[in-house]
Amino acid sequence: MEGAVGMTEYLSVAFFIIAGTGIVLFTFFLARLIRPHNPYKEKSMPYECAEDPVGDSWIKFNNRFYIFALMFVIFDVEVVFLFPWAVAFGELGLFALVEMVIFILILFFGLFYAWKKGVLKWV
Amino acid sequence: MIWPIATLELAPLFSWLRGLLVDLGLSEVWVTSISYLALGAIIFGVLALLALFLVWWERKIAAHIQQRFGPMRHGWHGWYQTLMDALKLLQKEDVVIESRDKVVFFWAPVLCFMAAFLAYVVMPWGENLIVADLNIGILYIMAITTFTVISLVMAGWGSNNKYALLGGMRSAAQVVSYEIPMVVSVLTIIVFVGSLSMVDIVKAQSGLMFNWFIFKVPFGPIAFITYIIAATAEANRTPFDIPEAEQELVAGYNVEYSGMKFAMFFLAEFINLFTVSAVATTLFLGGWNGWEFIPSWGWFLIKTLGVVLLLMLFRWTYPRLRVDQLMEFAWKFLIPLTFANLILGGIIKYLGWHW
Numbered sequence: 062m063e064g065a066v067g068m069t070e071y072l073s074v075a076f077f078i079i080a081g082t083g084i085v086l087f088t089f090f091l092a093r094l095i096r097p098h099n100p101y102k103e104k105s106m107p108y109e110c111a112e113d114p115v116g117d118s119w120i121k122f123n124n125r126f127y128i129f130a131l132m133f134v135i136f137d138v139e140v141v142f143l144f145p146w147a148v149a150f151g152e153l154g155l156f157a158l159v160e161m162v163i164f165i166l167i168l169f170f171g172l173f174y175a176w177k178k179g180v181l182k183w184v
Numbered sequence: 185m186i187w188p189i190a191t192l193e194l195a196p197l198f199s200w201l202r203g204l205l206v207d208l209g210l211s212e213v214w215v216t217s218i219s220y221l222a223l224g225a226i227i228f229g230v231l232a233l234l235a236l237f238l239v240w241w242e243r244k245i246a247a248h249i250q251q252r253f254g255p256m257r258h259g260w261h262g263w264y265q266t267l268m269d270a271l272k273l274l275q276k277e278d279v280v281i282e283s284r285d286k287v288v289f290f291w292a293p294v295l296c297f298m299a300a301f302l303a304y305v306v307m308p309w310g311e312n313l314i315v316a317d318l319n320i321g322i323l324y325i326m327a328i329t330t331f332t333v334i335s336l337v338m339a340g341w342g343s344n345n346k347y348a349l350l351g352g353m354r355s356a357a358q359v360v361s362y363e364i365p366m367v368v369s370v371l372t373i374i375v376f377v378g379s380l381s382m383v384d385i386v387k388a389q390s391g392l393m394f395n396w397f398i399f400k401v402p403f404g405p406i407a408f409i410t411y412i413i414a415a416t417a418e419a420n421r422t423p424f425d426i427p428e429a430e431q432e433l434v435a436g437y438n439v440e441y442s443g444m445k446f447a448m449f450f451l452a453e454f455i456n457l458f459t460v461s462a463v464a465t466t467l468f469l470g471g472w473n474g475w476e477f478i479p480s481w482g483w484f485l486i487k488t489l490g491v492v493l494l495l496m497l498f499r500w501t502y503p504r505l506r507v508d509q510l511m512e513f514a515w516k517f518l519i520p521l522t523f524a525n526l527i528l529g530g531i532i533k534y535l536g537w538h539w
Contacts, residue, residue, distance in 0.1 A: 148374060149378075
């Protein structure tokens with residue numbers, strides 16, 4: 062049962078999450094004990110180089126970021142498929158190589174389409 | 185149920201701790217839990233010391249490149265200056281703004297630190313010196329360090345500050361774009377190893393210099409260079425530091441943070457710097473392998489600090505890229521290059537043209 066033994070190692074990740082969060086929260090607590098506490102109105106305004114901020118900053122945002130995020134999702138899914146391919150490549154041989162070249166080429170066709178459409182241009 | 189600490193042989197301190205806990209009459213579950221938590225604390229201590237050293241080192245290098253001295257007051261060439269800075273940050277008032285998003289604002293530094301810290305579960309510090317040799321090691325590191333982006337966007341959004349929001353959004357676009365060339369450069373090596381475990385990767389390049397993947401594999405140097413470029417962008421360091429460009433965004437996503445919360449972002453940044461260098465060492469520079477007269481963890485540290493030095497020299501000698509240059513460099517140059525490199529690597533592996 063190699064798989065079952067392998068799974069127990071992942072407990073270390075869980076314990077590291079507990080330890081790490083605990084340490085960070087402990088340092089916050091430690092700082093709380095010794096630091097001064099003196100808030101007033103001017104101090105608790107957003108910092109904009111001494112200008113009074115106009116309105117919220119939670120506004121509609123440039124959708125360039127959204128398009129790049131979409132492109133990223135496509136390529137990230139591709140990379141997820143590439144990981145098992147790379148690990149098993151030694152045993153699979155020529156068939157897997159050709160298959161993956163075709164797969165990458167199809168995605169690159171998409172990339173060049175986006176390129177020609179001007180999506181990759183950051184205005 | 186037995187929870188083994190599988191590959192860890194952090195002798196003799198660790199076996200001593202384990203023996204002590206067993207002598208106290210605790211059950212196996214408690215012994216393992218406490219040992220892992222203690223191990224987490226030890227790693228945190230090592231990382232904090234490393235970060236203090238790296239901050240001091242970076243300031244000295246920057247100073248000497250700019251013909252200054254840098255910190256000189258505290259000890260020999262200011263060697264405990266950063267310790268004093270950390271103590272100062274501990275005593276600073278936590279200035280928070282009224283209109284922030286409270287939950288998001290509070291958890292962003294915690295998540296940022298966790299994303300950097302968790303990578304050290306699978307980091308091979310030396311021969312048999314690894315917390316857990318997960319069989320998906322490198323994939324796990326790639327996945328967990330990307331959580332940094334989420335924390336930066338959280339910090340930018342939660343601050344309710346325009347500079348912070350811009351910084352967070354920019355870092356998301358940047359890290360997301362450079363994630364792909366980074367992972368594909370790693371895959372080029374994985375094709376030759378056939379395993380994702382960090383220990384297997386290091387063992388595949390045992391021996392001296394010409395067995396390391398940077399020289400062993402044709403196109404290894406290209407993969408190394410693309411990895412280093414992408415890693416610089418991942419760690420938000422200077423040729424690619426538009427998320428926190430001081431001259432235009434004040435400090436980017438962490439404008440509104442002060443005191444210990446700011447310190448966590450700062451610490452995470454330097455841990456990330458060490459992480460990407462350590463991954464470069466493991467993948468390309470042979471990890472702990474080297475001549476016998478230095479212990480394995482010594483080789484790991486020397487090589488990793490060498491890569492860190494390279495990244496620091498980048499930071500203080502290159503000017504910052506513009507946003508459009510940055511994005512177009514990633515999408516129009518790096519991504520096609522790394523994929524072509526991966527395909528060539530696959531062909532060479534199939535033909536067996538490597539030693």
